[in-house]
Amino acid sequence: MPDFNGAGPVPRRFPLAILGAGALGLHFASRLAPVVPLALIARSANRAADLAAGVGVGGHDFQPTVFSPPSVPEADWVLILVKGPDTEAAGRLAAGMAPRGVLSLQNGLTEPALRSVCPAGRVGQGITTAGAYRDGARVVPTADGTTLLPPGFEPVAAWLVEAGFEARISPAIAAERLAKLLVNVAINPLAAIFRVTNGALLAPPHRVLLDALVDEAWPVLRREGLALDLGAAREWVAEVAARTGANRASMLQDILAGRATEIETITGALLAMAAAQGVVLPTHEAVRTLVRRLEGGTPPPPPIALASRA
Numbered sequence: 001m002p003d004f005n006g007a008g009p010v011p012r013r014f015p016l017a018i019l020g021a022g023a024l025g026l027h028f029a030s031r032l033a034p035v036v037p038l039a040l041i042a043r044s045a046n047r048a049a050d051l052a053a054g055v056g057v058g059g060h061d062f063q064p065t066v067f068s069p070p071s072v073p074e075a076d077w078v079l080i081l082v083k084g085p086d087t088e089a090a091g092r093l094a095a096g097m098a099p100r101g102v103l104s105l106q107n108g109l110t111e112p113a114l115r116s117v118c119p120a121g122r123v124g125q126g127i128t129t130a131g132a133y134r135d136g137a138r139v140v141p142t143a144d145g146t147t148l149l150p151p152g153f154e155p156v157a158a159w160l161v162e163a164g165f166e167a168r169i170s171p172a173i174a175a176e177r178l179a180k181l182l183v184n185v186a187i188n189p190l191a192a193i194f195r196v197t198n199g200a201l202l203a204p205p206h207r208v209l210l211d212a213l214v215d216e217a218w219p220v221l222r223r224e225g226l227a228l229d230l231g232a233a234r235e236w237v238a239e240v241a242a243r244t245g246a247n248r249a250s251m252l253q254d255i256l257a258g259r260a261t262e263i264e265t266i267t268g269a270l271l272a273m274a275a276a277q278g279v280v281l282p283t284h285e286a287v288r289t290l291v292r293r294l295e296g297g298t299p300p301p302p303p304i305a306l307a308s309r310a
């Protein structure tokens with residue numbers, strides 16, 4: 001098994017692995033590595049070699065113990081921090097690491113996809129308001145935020161706390177994930193389509209669409225267990241848009257960079273819930289189609305077949 005740091009024997013099994021050496025993965029990894037033996041899993045051997053030489057994270061030089069497929073170690077706990085479209089590939093890689101648990105802190109709803117490729121062990125999805133972005137080769141952390149984890153991931157929560165993050169197990173994680181999904185389905189696609197900062201969505205002409213997305217999503221998410229009533233849901237989304245007013249949403253950054261977006265694990269996840277409930281959400285269908293067009297990909301098929309005339 002290659003050790004890209006070249007420093008002594010490499011353990012065959014680590015307590016913790018982070019799969020996804022991007023902005024958030026490196027933010028967490030650089031803080032967790034002093035606390036717990038940590039394997040960082042990069043997508044390719046080239047990327048792993050670059051990282052092993054050292055990467056700037058928050059003004060410090062971080063030298064991770066880094067691996068790439070197919071030579072990955074086993075790990076007790078695997079933290080998934082890849083973007084939505086890479087979830088299943090990452091989940092399959094994680095499953096091969098014989099983990100006790102696989103934890104996603106991704107945006108959108110990725111737990112069902114991870115569960116489908118990680119049949120053994122615990123699979124869960126938490127939420128985080130930690131933030132970071134990539135600036136060339138280096139990573140700039142923007143927030144330590146708050147991280148909520150599902151019950152069963154106590155060791156991971158303890159390591160995060162030891163590393164200085166605010167983190168805790170939340171018994172209400174399912175409802176909290178839905179509240180985050182509500183924010184993401186409302187703000188992310190509109191910011192990407194209109195190429196505006198989050199705060200601009202609170203004013204005309206975008207506000208009417210923001211409200212429409214919230215009002216359409218709310219009954220579906222409420223039936224799934226969202227704890228907010230409609231008034232509180234509207235206020236929550238508006239408050240997040242105002243608080244992050246100067247930010248460019250990640251979906252906008254992906255469109256501007258010509259990358260695939262997380263539209264399927266965000267809006268697509270909501271639409272799958274709606275379909276299971278027998279509900280059609282035309283505004284969300286429309287924004288999904290527009291974002292897929294902007295990505296340059298093929299839009300998904302329309303949800304309802306038009307009745308043919310006799």
Ligand SMILES: NC(=O)c1ccc[n+]([C@@H]2O[C@H](COP(=O)([O-])OP(=O)(O)OC[C@H]3O[C@@H](n4cnc5c(N)ncnc54)[C@H](OP(=O)(O)O)[C@@H]3O)[C@@H](O)[C@H]2O)c1
Binds near residue numbers: 019044105128
């Ligand atoms: N950044 C934030 O502030 C923030 C905040 C909250 C939540 N999130 C969520 O956290 C997740 C990660 O976001 P991010 O901003 O860190 O994304 P990112 O910077 O694009 O990092 C994702 C990393 O995953 C790697 N990757 C993809 N497929 C892989 C695979 N099969 N095996 C190993 N590595 C793989 C990518 O490798 P390549 O570089 O080779 O493509 C990339 O380095 C997303 O769901 C995002 O919505 C991010």
